[in-house]
Amino acid sequence: MANTPHGGVLKDLYLRDADKQTTLAAEAETLPSIVLTERQLCDLELILNGGFSPLEGFLNQKDYESVVEKMRLANGLLWTIPITLDVSKEQIEESKIAPSKRIALLDPRDYTALATLTVEDVYKPNKVKEAELVYGANDLAHPAVTYLHDIAKEFNVGGTLEAIQSPSHYDYVANRYTPTELRAHFKKLQWTRVVAFQTRNPMHRAHRELTVRAARQRKAHLLIHPVVGLTKPGDIDHYTRVRVYKALMPKYPNGMAELSLLPLAMRMGGPREAVWHALIRKNHGVTHFIVGRDHAGPGKNSQGVDFYGPYDAQILVEEYKNEIGIEIVPFQMVTYSPDTDEYIPADEVPEGVKTLNISGTELRRRLKTGLPIPEWFSYPEVVRVLRQSHPPRNQQGFTIFFTGLHASGKNAIARALQVSLNQEYTRSVSLLASENSRAELSSELGFSKRDRDINIARQAFVAGELTRSGAAAIVAPIAPYNDARNAAKKTIEQFGGFYLVHVATPLEECIKRDRDGIYERAKRGEIKEFTGLDAPYEVPTNADLTIDITQQSVSQAVHEIILLLEKDGYIGSA
Numbered sequence: 001m002a003n004t005p006h007g008g009v010l011k012d013l014y015l016r017d018a019d020k021q022t023t024l025a026a027e028a029e030t031l032p033s034i035v036l037t038e039r040q041l042c043d044l045e046l047i048l049n050g051g052f053s054p055l056e057g058f059l060n061q062k063d064y065e066s067v068v069e070k071m072r073l074a075n076g077l078l079w080t081i082p083i084t085l086d087v088s089k090e091q092i093e094e095s096k097i098a099p100s101k102r103i104a105l106l107d108p109r110d111y112t113a114l115a116t117l118t119v120e121d122v123y124k125p126n127k128v129k130e131a132e133l134v135y136g137a138n139d140l141a142h143p144a145v146t147y148l149h150d151i152a153k154e155f156n157v158g159g160t161l162e163a164i165q166s167p168s169h170y171d172y173v174a175n176r177y178t179p180t181e182l183r184a185h186f187k188k189l190q191w192t193r194v195v196a197f198q199t200r201n202p203m204h205r206a207h208r209e210l211t212v213r214a215a216r217q218r219k220a221h222l223l224i225h226p227v228v229g230l231t232k233p234g235d236i237d238h239y240t241r242v243r244v245y246k247a248l249m250p251k252y253p254n255g256m257a258e259l260s261l262l263p264l265a266m267r268m269g270g271p272r273e274a275v276w277h278a279l280i281r282k283n284h285g286v287t288h289f290i291v292g293r294d295h296a297g298p299g300k301n302s303q304g305v306d307f308y309g310p311y312d313a314q315i316l317v318e319e320y321k322n323e324i325g326i327e328i329v330p331f332q333m334v335t336y337s338p339d340t341d342e343y344i345p346a347d348e349v350p351e352g353v354k355t356l357n358i359s360g361t362e363l364r365r366r367l368k369t370g371l372p373i374p375e376w377f378s379y380p381e382v383v384r385v386l387r388q389s390h391p392p393r394n395q396q397g398f399t400i401f402f403t404g405l406h407a408s409g410k411n412a413i414a415r416a417l418q419v420s421l422n423q424e425y426t427r428s429v430s431l432l433a434s435e436n437s438r439a440e441l442s443s444e445l446g447f448s449k450r451d452r453d454i455n456i457a458r459q460a461f462v463a464g465e466l467t468r469s470g471a472a473a474i475v476a477p478i479a480p481y482n483d484a485r486n487a488a489k490k491t492i493e494q495f496g497g498f499y500l501v502h503v504a505t506p507l508e509e510c511i512k513r514d515r516d517g518i519y520e521r522a523k524r525g526e527i528k529e530f531t532g533l534d535a536p537y538e539v540p541t542n543a544d545l546t547i548d549i550t551q552q553s554v555s556q557a558v559h560e561i562i563l564l565l566e567k568d569g570y571i572g573s574a
């Protein structure tokens with residue numbers, strides 16, 4: 001039989017409110033509303049489907065303070081992470097949020113009303129205290145603490161929820177199970193002992209071995225229950241991870257393991273989060289839960305020291321195991337022994353026996369450079385998925401961002417670079433020449449700082465999208481301002497390579513080379529705010545390459561850019 005929910009009753013608010021959903025939806029149209037944040041949306045989904053049982057809403061002040069201080073709801077039930085609906089002063093005023101008011105909670109993606117909140121109270125959380133007691137330190141190196149101070153708004157609204165509808169999902173829908181659905185699934189499969197494995201990372205052979213060992217030890221079936229809500233910033237995206245899990249599932253014996261995706265917003269709260277994870281799994285009907293080394297660990301604090309000890313989570317979970325009501329399976333990471341070609345838990349490796357491992361950083365390096373990933377470490381099917389999402393540099397996109405004065409020669413170099421890159425045949429090459437960008441993207445803009453910044457931001461957006469899709473983008477605006485160039489870099493480099501090339505032709509030379517006589521017109525006052533004359537050009541100090549066309553030919557300039565791209569692996573074979 002599936003495990004009892006935390007608090008005894010599964011609070012599936014969809015089932016509870018099924019009869020009144022049409023009325024609630026109609027009422028929601030008339031109510032003031034709050035558009036949820038991404039984190040709040042994840043939390044709401046798990047409150048509504050019972051994953052957060054016994055919660056039936058967002059914590060009121062009494063519950064919040066009790067959870068922060070005592071790891072318990074005000075009624076004494078164990079609950080370790082505050083689940084709060086944070087709002088700003090403006091939202092409170094605009095929606096007239098006050099006790100006993102009803103508020104519609106809207107999906108941020110399409111403004112669908114998902115639930116109605118009956119407000120109990122509005123309160124100001126003590127964020128420093130929450131950071132210290134829940135996450136162990138008021139240290140911005142902790143992602144949940146940064147969230148608390150930089151993203152979460154000033155006030156919390158406590159209150160109970162009524163369910164209108166669940167948030168829509170369009171990805172991996174068949175693999176998403178609510179607690180009610182998962183319980184029915186276990187029943188159908190006749191699974192009574194189920195050990196759940198939580199993960200926010202791709203899974204390799206070591207994870208498969210670890211989970212099978214846990215199942216064998218406890219004579220249980222296996223639920224691979226990865227988080228697909230919000231995880232640690234910088235993690236591999238969930239699309240890739242789910243493809244990895246799907247590639248891995250056939251490696252388990254038939255009928256041993258199932259995959260279900262959990263729309264949880266993690267806090268990386270280590271020990272407290274491990275207890276929370278266990279309670280969530282209990283609500284999903286699971287009987288056993290694997291807690292490994294450094295469970296939900298946020299990494300190092302601002303002093304360079306780990307926030308939590310590697311086994312703190314296991315210790316806290318052990319301390320509360322009777323109240324949690326799920327059997328904890330503590331696990332050491334398993335490691336590979338090349339001599340015996342087997343995986344062994346780290347604490348069982350005999351003295352002197354050599355073991356191998358590949359760290360996350362090393363794996364990313366191998367993916368980036370195209371270096372082999374050995375079969376003892378992962379399955380070829382898994383590696384294929386990872387390589388598709390992390391192509392080597394020579395298949396990734398990049399942007400060459402030229403900056404320089406009018407008539408500096410940047411347009412000629414940009415055109416020649418496009419021709420040169422076209423020889424490669426490996427990716428499409430797009431040139432956003434300044435005159436085209438001005439005509440097609442920014443025709444209504446002039447040359448004030450604000451307008452120029454918008455112009456650069458638009459080009460950066462387009463170049464970013466091209467870079468994301470694996471193309472080479474060449475942009476060649478004047479881009480006279482540092483902050484706009486830096487913002488462009490930030491926009492683009494999250495998707496691939498970014499190179500700032502400063503065509504540093506001196507102004508006098510530009511004036512000499514200006515065949516259209518534009519500088520002359522500007523000097524006569526016919527063109528205002530002209531860069532280099534009555535508008536500034538901030539010389540970049542962070543250019544990847546500086547070219548002076550009075551000293552170098554166009555071919556030479558292009559060749560230097562090609563050399564830069566080759567050095568970083570964007571062109572040529574890996």
Ligand SMILES: Nc1ncnc2c1ncn2[C@@H]1O[C@H](COP(=O)(O)OS(=O)(=O)O)[C@@H](OP(=O)(O)O)[C@H]1O
Pocket residue numbers: 405406407411434435438447451452453455456476477478479480518527528529530531535
């Ligand atoms: N006031 C003023 N200042 C600078 N440039 C001016 C101005 N008015 C028109 N032009 C012509 O517009 C071209 C520069 O546009 P950009 O989009 O590159 O400018 S910016 O990056 O937004 O600053 C640039 O042409 P190219 O250098 O040939 O691209 C200029 O001839």
